[in-house]
Amino acid sequence: MTEGGRPWRRALLWLALLGPFFFLSYGFANAMAARLPFVPSIVFDWEARIPFQAWTIVPYWSIDLFYVASFFVCTQRAELDAHARRLLTAQLLSVACFLLWPLRFSLERPDTGGVFGWLFDVLLGFDKPFNQAPSLHIVLLVVLWVRFQQHLHGLWRTALHVWFALIGLSVLTTWQHHFIDVPTGVAVGWLCVWLWPLQGSSPLRHWQWPREPTRWRLAVLYLAGSAGCAALAWAVGGWAMWLAWPALSLLLVALAYAGLGIAVFQKQEDGRLSMAATWLLAPYLGAAWLNARWWTRRxxxxxxxxxxxxxxxxxxxxxxxxxxxxxxxxxxxxxxxxxxxxxxxxxxxxxxxxxxxxxxxxxxxxxxxxxxxxxxxxxxxxxxxxxxxxxxxxxxxxxxxxxxxxxxxxxxxxxxxxxxxxxxxxxxxxxxxxxxxxxxxxx
CATH class of the missing domain: 3.90.190.10 (Protein tyrosine phosphatase superfamily)
Known part of the structure; x- marks a missing residue:
């Protein structure tokens, strides 16, 4: 039902469902990690040199306001439902990672007083040093940015970009997260957007088992490439962990040949790929473009x-x-x-x-x-x-x-x-x- 052209009541229902689920699932993952005898950390030496900026707790906290408001900027029921599914998927995927791969923030945050100190105290009342990768803050940032930027133009959109950039930086400058939590959060965020596009149905609904042996061979080859990148990232560590990006990219391409088909690429009527597909598949897309130019150079x-x-x-x-x-x-x-x-x-x-x-x-x-x-x-x-x-x-x-x-x-x-x-x-x-x-x- 819509009121005044917007699905207000449905937005309230989604908020009433997802709000409590957010805190319950997030707290559950924190509690489970706290029970473990040891929780590791993945941290680079240079992260200790990131300046602690107490005032950035303000943009850090502001994402909660954007979260609530995001339900009510949706003008149509289909848009609202897709957005809510993205938020629900973000929570499910992030909490699953927190439970399967618990990590701990390892740096000691400086004492802070005044209003900023109070905001930190409130935050630490329920946010323990666990629930690191992917940063749920960054996951939600991607989902919310996609939603708001489609409804803003001109200076308002520019202001949104600036403020959301501050929110993204704040996960590091408040010493809430290690660096690895940021790119993993971006990946999960775009994965949520990719799973629930506004135009067309979810790629998962396009699954069809291929009968052609060629597609299965290609699926196996791309899956092997994905596994190789992931294994190398895990074995070498450090900056080699960026290989997780091509690993994810090749995994999605393997799924395209295994059954998802062209839906993986989300090519639109004007010839562009969706923004989510572009981000997730960027390593593969770059290699595919170079390959095409090489073979046709003559x-x-x-x-x-x-x-x-x-x-x-x-x-x-x-x-x-x-x-x-x-x-x-x-x-x-x-x-x-x-x-x-x-x-x-x-x-x-x-x-x-x-x-x-x-x-x-x-x-x-x-x-x-x-x-x-x-x-x-x-x-x-x-x-x-x-x-x-x-x-x-x-x-x-x-x-x-x-x-x-x-x-x-x-x-x-x-x-x-x-x-x-x-x-x-x-x-x-x-x-x-x-x-x-x-x-x-x-x-």
């Missing part, structure tokens, strides 16, 4: 196939495109180039595209041809985009078979890589289109 420009349809790699952000339409079939890299018309039909790299996705891409090419020339692209322009163009060639009547389409493509684009599994997918896409009365797609 042939960076798209090639004309036939009838105004071009095939190539994802263009650079500053590229000047002369085509009217871009059909982008890359799932893992964002599209940032200016173009009059853009259509995204994301497909997983190295995996065999589904016949449904190929038909969708062929329809997008045909529709784009009515506006002018079309560029069909993926990361390299070798497989996914080539399969999409081959499907369009068959369905538009330019070629009579998948083999003929692949032969035509290879004449002008000799670097394409289409295996027997791609040919079967193209043939199935054409057959299913014909069965649905779509034998030809107008070029």
């Amino acid at each position: 042939a960076p420009q798209p090639q004309l196939v036939i009838d105004g349809v071009w095939l190539g790699r994802l263009p650079d952000a500053d590229a000047t495109l002369t085509v009217a339409t871009v059909v982008d079939v890359c799932a893992e890299l964002p599209f940032r180039t200016r173009v009059r018309h853009y259509r995204s039909v994301p497909m997983l790299d190295l995996a065999t595209p589904s016949p449904a996705a190929l038909r969708q891409a062929a329809d997008a090419i045909a529709h784009g041809r009515r506006r002018g020339e079309v560029l069909v692209c993926c990361a390299l322009g070798y497989s996914r985009s080539a399969a999409a163009v081959a499907t369009w060639l068959c369905r538009s009547g330019h070629t009579a078979s998948a083999d003929a389409a692949i032969t035509l493509l290879a004449q002008d684009c000799p670097r394409i890589v289409l295996h027997a599994r791609h040919r079967r997918a193209i043939e199935q896409a054409v057959r299913e289109g014909a069965a649905n009365g779509q034998t030809q797609v107008n070029a």
